[in-house]
Amino acid sequence: DQQVKQNSPSLSVQEGRISILNCDYTNSMFDYFLWYKKYPAEGPTFLISISSIKDKNEDGRFTVFLNKSAKHLSLHIVPSQPGDSAVYFCAASLANAGGTSYGKLTFGQGTILTVHP
């Protein structure tokens, strides 16, 4: 039972253009979502998160959009850079009383992003 799905195993983008990575979830109890980036031989590193009370969160070149009714979130990277090439994971969890995550993340399968110079 895959509760968090990233249906695109890979994405190839030209440097300077927008990268859009998508993620769908099935568990309506999830109310906190995160994106992680992973380089080979390294652990995942946190990129950006969003609480279900919001529909958008920005941090520099990274923006996450959440559509609760569709149970869908996306990560936009603008402009894309070759150093962004990595595996991107979306993850979901329940939120605590403070509106952030308890941890215990449920991850998607990942999308390999390749940004060409």
Place this chain on the structure above:
Amino acid sequence: ETGVTQSPTHLIKTRGQQVTLRCSSQSGHNTVSWYQQALGQGPQFIFQYYREEENGRGNFPPRFSGLQFPNYSSELNVNALELDDSALYLCASSLAGVDVYGYTFGSGTRLTVV
């Protein structure tokens, strides 16, 4: 400030054997979580420890067990290894009550069961 250190980095074991993986948490962190990442999949939550007690568990059988020590380092033990246990095992530490972006992942231990 040191990050999360996992040892060993690679390990080969035979089916039926037992294995212990180790994690040294980031300084100041008191919560540790373990994840299993099979090839081509995302990390899957195994369990979390807080103040030396298990604080949540994913869908893993009892032969997966853990320990957290007073210095907040941790071990993951797997008994009766099966071929499907071959995976990257990730440890993540955090300070309880801090947003999960406070989670710091280690680089993982690659376990191969033959």
